Amino acid sequence: MLNMDKKLIKRQEEGKIIKTGIVGAGQMGRGMVTQMVLMNGMMPAIVSDIKVENAVNAFKYAGVKDDDIAVAKTLADANAAMEAGKYVACEDANFVSQANLVECAIDATGVPDVGAKVATDAMKNKKHVVMLNVETDVVIGPYLKKMAEKEGVIYTGSAGDEPGAVMELYSFAKAMGMNVEVMGKGKNNKLDYDCNPDTVLEEATRRVMSPKMLCAFKDGTKTMVEMTAMSNYTGLVPDVIGGHGPQTAPGTEGIKELNDILKLKKDGGILNKHGVVEYVNGVAPGVFVTVSTPNEEIAYQMAYHSMGPGPLWTLYRPYHLCNLETPLTVAKAVIDGEVTCVPIDGLVSECITRAKIDLKAGQTIDGIGGFTTHGSIAEAKESNEKGYVPFGLVTNKAVMKRDVKKGELLTYDDVELDKSTLIYQLRKEQDAMYGRNVL
Numbered sequence: 001m002l003n004m005d006k007k008l009i010k011r012q013e014e015g016k017i018i019k020t021g022i023v024g025a026g027q028m029g030r031g032m033v034t035q036m037v038l039m040n041g042m043m044p045a046i047v048s049d050i051k052v053e054n055a056v057n058a059f060k061y062a063g064v065k066d067d068d069i070a071v072a073k074t075l076a077d078a079n080a081a082m083e084a085g086k087y088v089a090c091e092d093a094n095f096v097s098q099a100n101l102v103e104c105a106i107d108a109t110g111v112p113d114v115g116a117k118v119a120t121d122a123m124k125n126k127k128h129v130v131m132l133n134v135e136t137d138v139v140i141g142p143y144l145k146k147m148a149e150k151e152g153v154i155y156t157g158s159a160g161d162e163p164g165a166v167m168e169l170y171s172f173a174k175a176m177g178m179n180v181e182v183m184g185k186g187k188n189n190k191l192d193y194d195c196n197p198d199t200v201l202e203e204a205t206r207r208v209m210s211p212k213m214l215c216a217f218k219d220g221t222k223t224m225v226e227m228t229a230m231s232n233y234t235g236l237v238p239d240v241i242g243g244h245g246p247q248t249a250p251g252t253e254g255i256k257e258l259n260d261i262l263k264l265k266k267d268g269g270i271l272n273k274h275g276v277v278e279y280v281n282g283v284a285p286g287v288f289v290t291v292s293t294p295n296e297e298i299a300y301q302m303a304y305h306s307m308g309p310g311p312l313w314t315l316y317r318p319y320h321l322c323n324l325e326t327p328l329t330v331a332k333a334v335i336d337g338e339v340t341c342v343p344i345d346g347l348v349s350e351c352i353t354r355a356k357i358d359l360k361a362g363q364t365i366d367g368i369g370g371f372t373t374h375g376s377i378a379e380a381k382e383s384n385e386k387g388y389v390p391f392g393l394v395t396n397k398a399v400m401k402r403d404v405k406k407g408e409l410l411t412y413d414d415v416e417l418d419k420s421t422l423i424y425q426l427r428k429e430q431d432a433m434y435g436r437n438v439l
Ligand SMILES: NC(=O)C1=CN([C@@H]2O[C@H](COP(=O)(O)OP(=O)(O)OC[C@H]3O[C@@H](n4cnc5c(N)ncnc54)[C@H](O)[C@@H]3O)[C@@H](O)[C@H]2O)C=CC1
Pocket: 023, 024, 025, 026, 027, 028, 029, 048, 049, 050, 051, 054, 091, 092, 093, 108, 109, 110, 111, 114, 132, 133, 134, 135, 161, 209, 210, 213, 322, 323
């Protein structure tokens, strides 16, 4: 994001303030609102939440005065208030997609089907879309990318969450002509495959976050979603279903260990192949890429620059600021017309569905952050061949067709999905675009 500070100051001085619309004022949305209020050249002009008080409070936490906040009940109200320079709170996400002055819509709900609607509606209305909701992106990102091209707008994942943060390292390494052998993230929350929203309630309350979201972190789903996104953005693949998740010492000490751990098995490491995405228990909240070079002189130079003896070296970003970095993606989209991270073309990997408990035929199950299932990662090719169910399509209306044991991966033969959702329909269209007609 070099020079973005100057570009935003210029927008501020010229009075060309970028007006964003945010859907979802939960833990991430509300922090994003405050960050934007503090920034030059950009404002959170309209914020929608099904609990409208969340949107109002987001503005209040940001220090916006009560007189400057307008609660809009209709689109006309929202448009008028925005024209008057007010900060608009509303319940209906359609106002964000349709408001005249919104240049860029951001989904921060984390609900796959909501992300599908917000993104498609906003793009139809010629607004750029920033998808913090990576849960949607891993299911229909390629469809949304193609739609953006058709509508002449930008569709992009967000800076700040691990996939966007590690793309900076990936792009840096590739630009210098290095080979990226591994791309990954530190696992922030200790794995607990058996957790559910009830068992994490106390911790979620203490951390002022949604129990469902925390459950999706602790049961591994979010890491799997993020590795899937990294894979789709780069063409790197998981080495094995679910990844290895090696343990290291914390922080930069752990990073030093990665150069050995991430070698091929034949060289004493854990990997069957290079060109992979991976997660590591130990180096959170950082993200990393492990690089190599075919050239002896560069190998010498890397060692000289204190990066270690090789043949693998780790480039590390020790932080990722999630929602607080999202506005930078907005700026890059609106000012530079560039994406931060987007699927290359089609899905390279799939976030698939694993039974968290024994499931019985006839049982209604649930999806992300729930009681019955969690996510894993597989190469899309293997997932397609085996008929694994994309996790983002599993809702609380999905019903088991046969018994599945805890720990098994769900296939389309095991579960009747809810076909009425928009994301199901768009996924069907996306599959057809790539010659795959399974839904
Ligand atoms: N919580 C975290 O630490 C991080 C979360 N993220 C991502 O950010 C996104 C949001 O996460 P959180 O803020 O934690 O979730 P959250 O559950 O705290 O907030 C989501 C908000 O969206 C609202 N919402 C749901 N459906 C809506 C609809 N149809 N229209 C308007 N509002 C709606 C909810 O009422 C809620 O306030 C997710 O995609 C998540 O993966 C990314 C990085 C970190």
